[in-house]
Amino acid sequence: MEERILKDGKVKNGSILKVDSFLNQQMDIGLFEEMASEFWRLFGECNVTKILTIEASGIGIACLVGQKFKCPVVFAKKNRTKNMSGDAFTAKVESFTHGQLYEIMVSKDYLHSSDRVLIIDDFLANGAALTGLISLVRDAGAFIVGAGIAIEKAFQPGGDAIRKQGIRVESLARIKSMSEDGRIEFC
């Protein structure tokens, strides 16, 4: 993952990392398979019963992970739609990328107190989305096995704050710093 970020990632304004050529608009499925294998190495012994992610760019990675773990994949939706009915677990999330507050939700039909949940997402920076997903799992009374992240911006506080809660967070690439001229340093 680190190699691929150095090869194809682009830094914008010193704080935004663009990886949409392989991760979150165009998706390199061979790379996703390798990521899924690594998450399986890390969490394969944890009796995971469900993969949870959030639309949209987490879904592709999560599906390849679900294939490895042979369990269902559930994604949290960002807005209630006409097709969603019945009760749902919800949480408020403040997006760093979009600069707005939105609600995420998962139908109560798809998270149960007996579930052992592995959360998968593409990015971890301020931890807003991950905190929202953790809150959904807790509302369901399910067990959080941990979180598998493709890229963590370790210079932002999300990862450490969530680890301090005792949640296992495994990131395939941890970025220590990014500079205006596009240089990227890993932890």
Place this chain on the structure above:
Amino acid sequence: MEERILKDGKVKNGSILKVDSFLNQQMDIGLFEEMASEFWRLFGECNVTKILTIEASGIGIACLVGQKFKCPVVFAKKNRTKNMSGDAFTAKVESFTHGQLYEIMVSKDYLHSSDRVLIIDDFLANGAALTGLISLVRDAGAFIVGAGIAIEKAFQPGGDAIRKQGIRVESLARIKSMSEDGRIEFC
């Protein structure tokens, strides 16, 4: 797919088919693998270079299809975000489910005139989303190999209208009618 719809699909108000227990909120990856195999059987000889889908619920299926075809998967985004830059192909889409007009877009970096594109989506009803995706591919000057759809509501006009344009549309399940009492008939 037809068996699974009869087993787990639910009809609401005679016109909405809820399949979010296996297709578009909770995702059954084993089923997605079978669907991908069927799309490979149908389009495997067509020299596909790119899979195109639309966020959010098309992404999971498209990723498993991309794994089979060993080519990149690109998803159209529904709104321009801060992270998207540069030029993009765009189209307007009127959503049947959400009752609203939105713009879809794909960066020009990920669709080229040399591409042979297989479009994948979960639903085909009025054909709004698929028409938008076709327009993006045409704007790129790429070749449309065809469209692979999980569920087509054949009693709505989208599929026939698009086939009349000479585009090959293959749907894994084609619903002829749905009734208020939840009965589903296939073509």
